[in-house]
Amino acid sequence: MTSLLHLDASARPEALSRRVGAALVDALRARDPGVDYTYRDLAADPVPHVTQAWTEICENLMRDQITDLSLLHLGARTASQKQAWRTVEPLLRELIDADLIVITTPMYNYSVPSSLKAWIDQVTFPRMNLAERRFAVVAARGGSYADGSPKAPYEHQVRYLSDVIVGHFGVAEPEVIVVELTNARVDPLLAHRLDDHVASLEAALVAARRLGARLASGGPR
Numbered sequence: 161m162t163s164l165l166h167l168d169a170s171a172r173p174e175a176l177s178r179r180v181g182a183a184l185v186d187a188l189r190a191r192d193p194g195v196d197y198t199y200r201d202l203a204a205d206p207v208p209h210v211t212q213a214w215t216e217i218c219e220n221l222m223r224d225q226i227t228d229l230s231l232l233h234l235g236a237r238t239a240s241q242k243q244a245w246r247t248v249e250p251l252l253r254e255l256i257d258a259d260l261i262v263i264t265t266p267m268y269n270y271s272v273p274s275s276l277k278a279w280i281d282q283v284t285f286p287r288m289n290l291a292e293r294r295f296a297v298v299a300a301r302g303g304s305y306a307d308g309s310p311k312a313p314y315e316h317q318v319r320y321l322s323d324v325i326v327g328h329f330g331v332a333e334p335e336v337i338v339v340e341l342t343n344a345r346v347d348p349l350l351a352h353r354l355d356d357h358v359a360s361l362e363a364a365l366v367a368a369r370r371l372g373a374r375l376a377s378g379g380p381r
């Protein structure tokens with residue numbers, strides 16, 4: 161592995177998703193100091209929403225059946241489309257150039273924050289294939305959405321990201337690390353779950369360090 165793209169999306173600088181993601185990335189870089197590292201803070205430096213011109217690029221690509229990653233720029237033809245491409249180009253370049261993409265995200269209203277969704281919208285084109293790349297997702301949420309729990313059907317955070325990564329980008333299932341019950345730190349009605357949250361956070365930090373070491377160059381795939 162030579163190239164890592166690290167995306168944070170939480171509105172909170174002290175976010176738990178950021179903290180666990182940093183543990184993963186630190187462990188990876190400690191094992192592989194030569195890694196080519198790119199970082200984006202999607203909350204502090206938001207990506208704009210797609211515009212009409214962006215949708216026209218997308219339609220040009222569909223109409224002309226252009227899916228080759230190196231040819232997607234050919235969808236930008238008019239002045240406004242070329243202007244829209246200037247936003248896409250650096251984001252897409254970072255994604256294409258990465259071997260490993262680490263995405264950290266809070267759960268906002270059962271899904272991912274709009275900051276992350278805006279990035280996904282900008283870089284996702286019809287039938288694009290990112291084979292050979294790997295994704296790791298670190299997700300934090302206030303409640304519990306564990307399999308079998310009452311809220312499990314509301315889980316549109318990791319499930320959504322997995323659907324995009326596997327179903328659209330055509331790559332392997334992402335590695336996933338989840339921190340649950342973070343609201344127990346502040347919500348008196350969840351205070352009885354604080355120990356469960358602390359255990360979840362500790363397990364996530366251990367898993368993140370292990371995963372970072374495993375994903376470093378030379379680690380098993």
Ligand SMILES: Cc1cc2nc3c(=O)[nH]c(=O)nc-3n(C[C@H](O)[C@H](O)[C@H](O)COP(=O)(O)O)c2cc1C
Pocket residue numbers: 170171172174175176177178265266267268269270271300301302303304342343
């Ligand atoms: C706008 C907003 C919406 C939220 N929606 C949910 C939600 O639907 N379900 C949930 O379990 N927690 C929800 N939370 C709580 C966050 O998921 C929780 O604070 C989590 O720790 C945020 O991740 P972070 O620590 O990485 O910032 C929400 C928080 C905010 C600010």
